[in-house]
Amino acid sequence: MNWDDLRLFLVLARNGRVGLAAKGAGVDPTTLIRRVKKLEDALSCTLFELTKKGYVLTSQGTRLVKYIEKAEHHLLQAQQELSGDREHLSGTIRVSVSEGFGTWFLAPLLADFKQRYPAIGIELVATSGFLNLNKREADMAILLEKPTNGQLYTQRLTDYELYLYCHQTLLDTYGTPHDTSELGAFNLVSYVPDLLYAPQLKFIEESALSNLQALRSTSINAQYQMLLHGAGVGILPAFIGRNAPALKRILADEIRIQRTFWLVTHRETREQARFKTFVHWLSEQVQGHKGRFVVSE
Structure with a gap:
């Protein structure tokens, strides 16, 4: 193994897309894939699986990333100290x-x-x-x-995903909807449309929920609290919704939004x-x- 192969592997691991990774690393895509394959041969393991979303790390690849990032961190520290940047x-x-x-x-x-x-x-x-x-x-x-x-x-x-969430007690009361036409019994928890601070927050137009009665807030944390206390259904980033086991993702096949x-x-x-x-x-x-x-x- 050499450090340059590890560096290129790390770039692909962080991007997932060969074209973007190669551009960021300053090499052509063919060279990037060849060097990663060389690293796999040297380690006698498979580091990536090619999927519709791009190159996805295997369990061995994920473990290798952790080791390389530790080394990268120490190299950065050394560079700062030796160059006098530490102070x-x-x-x-x-x-x-x-x-x-x-x-x-x-x-x-x-x-x-x-x-x-x-x-x-x-x-x-x-x-x-x-x-x-x-x-x-x-x-x-x-x-x-x-x-x-x-x-x-x-x-x-990073990219991130957003889904429609609802408290389990509401689902127990009204039943779990199987498509958006079955949401009529639920309130919508969402943003105040004319006070949105970014166009990327216009979820309702994308999710066919605009006809529901709504409870609105400019604060995503306030929306989370409303949903947590059974106020209705609402769209949350997965990194927020996952924090409350009682909040359930629903209609994930219909409502799955990606942002960056x-x-x-x-x-x-x-x-x-x-x-x-x-x-x-x-x-x-x-x-x-x-x-x-x-x-x-």
């Missing part, structure tokens, strides 16, 4: 995120980051809306839409030590919890 791993990073991602995914993990990098402070701005990076309101943001203007650097953080989180930083500051460190840590956390964002069938 610059301090200061504050203001991160603007959606309320759901910030509350349910990122906030619980920040204790780990602080333990690793005690001199870096994090200001997590998790609201129904985003701060403006072009106006320097934040150092970085995790957005629902890829920005098209400004001196910004954007990378795909984009990590956005300023071009001129993204190479600074504390920002590179946070981005590397965050990417590592997202990859390690991939199953929370995309539901395995």
Whole structure:
């Protein structure tokens, strides 16, 4: 094995699509696949399975990712220390995120980051809306839409899925619907249409639920609480809905929505030590919890 083969394997593991992975790694797709196959031969195991969604890690591949990411982390630390950057791993990073991602995914993990990098402070701005990076309101943001203007650097953080959820008690009372025509007895829990802060939150138009009586909120956390207390049916990201066993996914074949989180930083500051460190840590956390964002069938 050599490190370059491991690096290319890791790029494909993080992207899943050969074209995107090859472009990001600076090689052609044929070379990428050949090098991954070479690594598989060296390890005498299969690292990927080719599916309709792209290259999916096998159990051996998933284990290898964990080992490589540990090595990558230590190499990054060594690079920072040897180059004198270690002394610059301090200061504050203001991160603007959606309320759901910030509350349910990122906030619980920040204790780990602080333990690793005690001199870096994090200001997590998790609201129904985003701060403006072009106006320097934040150092970085995790957005629902890829920005098209400004001196910004954007990378795909992860795709995520959303489903229709309902409390078990309502299903016990009205029965489990088998298609959207059987939802008439349920209220809809959703966003306030004219107060949406991103077009990616227009779920109702995609899901044929617009005729239901509605309870609305600008807050995804408020919607979660309504659903948790039996207020109706509503669309939640899988990484939120999975937290309450009593909330059941329904009509998953009809209502399955995919969105993307984009990590956005300023071009001129993204190479600074504390920002590179946070981005590397965050990417590592997202990859390690991939199953929370995309539901395995």
